[in-house]
Amino acid sequence: MIRFASTDSRRETGNIKWDLQGPLPFGIADMDIESPPCVVDALQQRLNHRFYGYAFMTDELREAICAYLTAMHGVQNPQPEWLHAIPGCVPAFTLVTRTACTRPEHEVMVCTPVYPPMLHCHEDAHCSLLQVPYANVNGRWEFDWEAMEAAVSPNTRIFLLCNPHNPLGRVWSREDILRLAEFCERHDMLLCSDEIHCDLVLDEDLKHTTALSLPEHLLKRVVMLSAPSKTFNIAGICFTFMAVPNPELLAAIRKIQGHTLPTLNVFAYAASLAAYRDGWEWHKQLLCTLRRNRQFVYDFIARELPMLKVRHQEATYLAWIDCSALGVESPHDFFLEKADVFLDNGANFGSPQCVRLNFATAPEILEQGLQAMQRAVMELNAGS
Numbered sequence: 001m002i003r004f005a006s007t008d009s010r011r012e013t014g015n016i017k018w019d020l021q022g023p024l025p026f027g028i029a030d031m032d033i034e035s036p037p038c039v040v041d042a043l044q045q046r047l048n049h050r051f052y053g054y055a056f057m058t059d060e061l062r063e064a065i066c067a068y069l070t071a072m073h074g075v076q077n078p079q080p081e082w083l084h085a086i087p088g089c090v091p092a093f094t095l096v097t098r099t100a101c102t103r104p105e106h107e108v109m110v111c112t113p114v115y116p117p118m119l120h121c122h123e124d125a126h127c128s129l130l131q132v133p134y135a136n137v138n139g140r141w142e143f144d145w146e147a148m149e150a151a152v153s154p155n156t157r158i159f160l161l162c163n164p165h166n167p168l169g170r171v172w173s174r175e176d177i178l179r180l181a182e183f184c185e186r187h188d189m190l191l192c193s194d195e196i197h198c199d200l201v202l203d204e205d206l207k208h209t210t211a212l213s214l215p216e217h218l219l220k221r222v223v224m225l226s227a228p229s230k231t232f233n234i235a236g237i238c239f240t241f242m243a244v245p246n247p248e249l250l251a252a253i254r255k256i257q258g259h260t261l262p263t264l265n266v267f268a269y270a271a272s273l274a275a276y277r278d279g280w281e282w283h284k285q286l287l288c289t290l291r292r293n294r295q296f297v298y299d300f301i302a303r304e305l306p307m308l309k310v311r312h313q314e315a316t317y318l319a320w321i322d323c324s325a326l327g328v329e330s331p332h333d334f335f336l337e338k339a340d341v342f343l344d345n346g347a348n349f350g351s352p353q354c355v356r357l358n359f360a361t362a363p364e365i366l367e368q369g370l371q372a373m374q375r376a377v378m379e380l381n382a383g384s
Contacts, residue, residue, distance in 0.1 A: 002282075002289045003034040004362035017358075021342040024369045028344070029166070029318060031233040031360035033289070035271075036282040039232055042274035043267055055266040057085045057241075064276045065241060072199065075212045084242040084250060085264055086257075089194055089225045092242055093121040093160060096192045096223050099249070099256045100158035101127035107156040111143065112350035113320075115166045115194070119350065130156060131350065134168065139311060141168045143176060148183065158190040159183075164197045164208065167320040167349055167356045169313030171201055174209045181211065181218040190249075192223045196240075199231040199283065201315045202291050208315075212243055219245040223253070228275040230316075231283060239268040290317050293359040293366060300367075304374045317360035320346075324353035326380065331355050338376035341369050 010018040010032065021027045034040075062080035069075040086092055097108055106127040110118050111134050122129040132151050135144040161180065163172045172180075177193075184191045193211035201208050211222045224243040229235040244250035297319050301308050309322040321343075323331035332345035332355055346354030359366055 002285050004365075005032040005034065006362070007365060022336060023340040024365070024372060025342040026358045026361070026366075026369055027342045027356075029230060029316075029358060030235060031317065031358075032362060032365065033233055033286070033360060035233045036275065036279045038274045038278035038282070039234060039271050042270045046266055046270040052266050054263060055269050056263075057083065057269060058273075061269055061273045061276075064273055068276045069210070069212065069243075073208060073210045073213070075210060078212065078243070079245070081247070082243045082245050082250070084244065084254065085269075086240050086242060086261060087238040087264060088229075088240050089196055089227065090117045090121075091261055092223075092225050092240060093117055093192065093194075094124040095253055095257050096190065097121045097125040097127070097158055097160075099253050100190045101125045103127070105155050107153065109148070109152065109156050109159045109189070111148075113167060113346065113354070114160075114349060115162050116348040118160045118162065118194075121160070127157075128155075133350075141165070141170050141311070143180065145179070145183075152183075152187050152189075154187075156187060156189055158192060161191060161193045161211070163193055163195055163211075164201060164315035166197060166316055167318055167344075167346075167354075169311075169316050169318065169320060171203070171206045171208060171314040174213075177209045177211060178214065178218075181214050181222070184221055185218060190221050190223060193225065195224055195226045196230050197316045198226060200287070200290070200317065202287060202294060203314045206314055212245070220249070221246070223249070228272050228279075231286075232271075232275040232279055234271050234275065237268045237271050239264060239272045290360060293317070293361070293363065294319070296363065296366060297357065297359050297370070300370045300374075304370070305377060307377065317358060318344075319357040319359055321355050321357055322353060323355060326377065328380070334380075335373055335376060338379065339369075339372040341372050341376075 017025045017028050017030045062083050066078040066080055069078045107130040108122045109130045112131050132147050134141045181191055195210055198208045211224050227240040301310055307325040310319050313319055328334040332343055335341045335343055344356035346352055
């Protein structure tokens with residue numbers, strides 16, 4: 001059963017969302033939903049062990065992840081030795097970029113708007129960033145293949161992909177993923193695919209295509225990143241796995257990592273094993289809950305805030321809202337100052353007139369926030 005948190009239950013717990021993002025926070029990708037009972041039970045059992053020494057990713061966890069990749073995403077014969085555990089996707093972006101980009105003139109290609117850390121990992125790697133905007137084709141976001149071909153150069157060494165896309169909510173098709181991998185092969189680039197939202201596809205007629213399902217000759221340049229953190233709401237436990245079918249590439253990434261990241265803790269491994277092995281019945285209920293909340297957002301905006309534009313989100317619990325019709329310099333600042341509603345600032349993603357709204361919260365909190373936004377817009381229109 002899905003259990004929502006109240007506004008009070010998460011305050012003063014050291015939580016970024018509820019302690020740092022204002023009275024009505026709809027920002028960071030953190031659900032106001034209790035994690036699955038199987039995860040809580042596993043953590044309690046591990047806590048009761050009373051010994052919390054150094055840990056590693058066991059064969060049991062590796063096998064559980066491989067079984068999950070096959071059962072949920074159709075990966076044929078995934079190998080346990082492909083897997084490498086790290087604390088999060090964000091440091092992985094830097095590791096893979098540093099592996100691919102070894103000179104200042106090297107470039108990272110990213111299509112925008114996109115998850116903000118992808119726009120900054122080149123700074124850690126001391127190389128350059130190459131941005132190509134997504135194309136709006138009849139109200140649907142698509143890769144701009146012509147612009148990508150025009151922008152790429154021999155110095156472009158890696159493409160960072162978000163699939164499903166954050167914040168656009170696109171579930172890229174198998175044809176998209178294959179074409180992108182062929183683009184990377186043609187220009188001798190690595191493909192780093194962030195698939196952390198892959199189990200949050202909300203459209204029932206769509207299916208996630210993982211980069212690990214590419215033909216074998218393309219897999220040699222693939223790094224796939226995923227985690228149970230978004231799906232099972234355990235981001236604070238910090239477990240991410242990197243799947244790298246090319247052993248030479250994985251060895252190079254590990255060499256670049258060196259001693260720069262900490263080992264993961266015993267609770268990260270225990271929670272992840274429980275989630276991947278036993279969390280899927282809970283996951284079915286979660287998707288139903290998120291679909292209802294998504295529809296509530298659509299209906300409310302269409303009825304009460306028609307000047308805001310939200311395109312259909314195929315995946316994730318993060319609605320991407322175009323606020324350009326408001327005529328304010330910063331929609332993020334406007335809603336925070338006038339409505340006490342914190343929304344992620346689209347400027348950080350590459351689109352200053354947009355905001356990102358996290359709808360994975362209790363329906364009453366969601367309604368309260370949207371009503372506050374509506375009042376702020378009404379006051380703005382009354383004063384114009």
